[in-house]
Every structure is written in structure tokens, then in C-alpha cells.
């Protein structure tokens with residue numbers, strides 16, 4: 066697994082714009098090299114902020130949207146179309162504005178959908194969908210995502226893997242249901258750390274002073290059970306994209322501000 070790299074931007078707007086530009090380049094390079102690209106989306110303000118910045122990016126349509134696979138790192142287990150669902154928010158921020166191939170947009174099942182209110186069944190179904198998309202060159206029953214995006218909670222959670230809860234301890238299954246999540250809604254579906262670590266690159270997004278302690282803890286050697294963000298590592302790259310407020314408690318030897 067790759068050691069974390071830290072890039073710090075002046076503020077959350079610039080961080081979102083720079084991350085969007087970085088993602089466009091990564092997708093374009095993957096499509097040039099392999100004919101397609103795959104990205105895992107995350108919920109929350111920073112994840113959706115990146116998508117909104119991407120929607121406005123001048124180079125947006127350098128991406129061949131029809132050859133992009135989109136997955137989710139987690140989903141709030143709510144009815145289809147619920148404004149709090151990560152899918153709903155991602156569609157509003159970007160997805161409904163670009164010509165994606167609907168068959169390549171892999172949303173996690175909603176509550177009241179094909180699996181009713183059974184989040185564990187929805188998780189099993191998503192794990193099966195991931196396994197079906199994996200190829201012989203992949204590392205396990207998950208496609209080798211080009212970029213897996215993660216927001217970071219103030220408690221160091223990523224996706225819906227919360228400190229000390231069962232999900233972060235899961236070392237076999239790739240997707241699990243979450244019950245009693247401390248961040249509402251309580252019922253969720255999430256990739257596990259083994260699935261996250263199958264990604265070529267993992268990018269963690271954190272902006273704001275309320276994330277400073279989480280970033281410092283996760284980047285200072287904490288264990289993944291106590292600090293799930295510390296376990297979110299890519300096979301070839303782990304990149305923390307912060308604004309100065311979120312980086313304010315990091316040791317100075319960890320980074321130099323990328324934008325004055």
C-alpha cells in the first residue's frame with residue numbers, strides 16, 4: 066500500500082477546483098491507456114463540492130463520459146430519489162449534466178427497492194455487482210478503480226466505516242450493511258477497507274477546521290480501527306487533498322501549501 070501524499074490548498078473552493086482538474090486528467094489518461102476509466106464517488110459536502118466543480122470545469126468534456134464507470138463508496142439507505150441519498154446529490158451536482166452511459170452508473174440499491182428495507186441484502190447485491198465487474202487482472206472480487214474518492218468525517222470515518230464499529234473491522238466481504246451509524250441516517254451500505262484498498266488511487270478530501278484533528282490523527286500513525294481514514298490506502302497512490310484549515314494541525318514536515 067502507498068504512503069500518504071498530502072497536498073494543501075488555500076481554501077475549500079480551490080481544493081474542489083484543483084481536485085476536479087486532477088480527476089479530469091486522471092480519467093483522460095486512463096481512457097487513453099485502457100479505453101475506459103472507473104471512479105468511486107463519495108457523499109458529503111467535499112465529495113459533492115468536487116463534482117460541482119467538475120461540472121463547471123473548462124476541460125470537463127475532455128472526459129469521454131460514455132466510457133466511464135461510476136461506483137459509490139457508500140450510500141445512505143434511503144428511498145430512491147431521497148434528497149439525502151448520495152446518488153441523488155451526485156446526480157444534481159454533475160451526473161445529470163453529462164452524457165454518461167446509464168448502464169455504467171452503478172448506484173447502490175435504495176431502501177424500498179429490490180431488496181426492500183434489507184440493507185444487508187443490498188450490500189450483498191452490490192458486492193456481487195463488483196465481483197461481476199472484476200477481471201483476471203484485478204486484485205480480488207473488485208474492479209481496480211482508477212480513483213476512489215473519500216470524504217473524511219471529523220471522527221476520521223470514511224465512506225460509512227466508523228471508528229470501532231463492525232464495518233471497519235470487516236476483512237473479508239467487500240460491501241456491508243451499516244446499522245446504527247453515528248452520522249445520520251443510521252442505516253447505510255458501504256465498501257469495506259479491503260474493497261477500498263483494491264483501488265489504484267485513493268483520494269481523501271477534507272476541508273474546514275472541523276477536519277483538522279481527524280487529518281492529524283489519521284496521518285500520524287493511528288490504527289485503522291480507531292481511525293478508519295488511516296486504513297484508506299490505494300495500491301499505487303494515497304492522496305490527501307486538504308485546505309489550509311483542515312491541514313492546520315498537521316506537522317509541517319508533512320506538507321508544503323500547494324497554492325499560496
Ligand SMILES: O=C(O)[C@H](O)[C@@H](O)[C@H](O)[C@H](O)COP(=O)(O)O
Nearest residue numbers: 108109110111216217218223224
Ligand atoms: O454518506 C456520507 O455522509 C459520506 O459518504 C461520508 O463518508 C462523508 O464523505 C463524510 O462524512 C464527510 O462529509 P463532509 O464532506 O460533508 O464533511
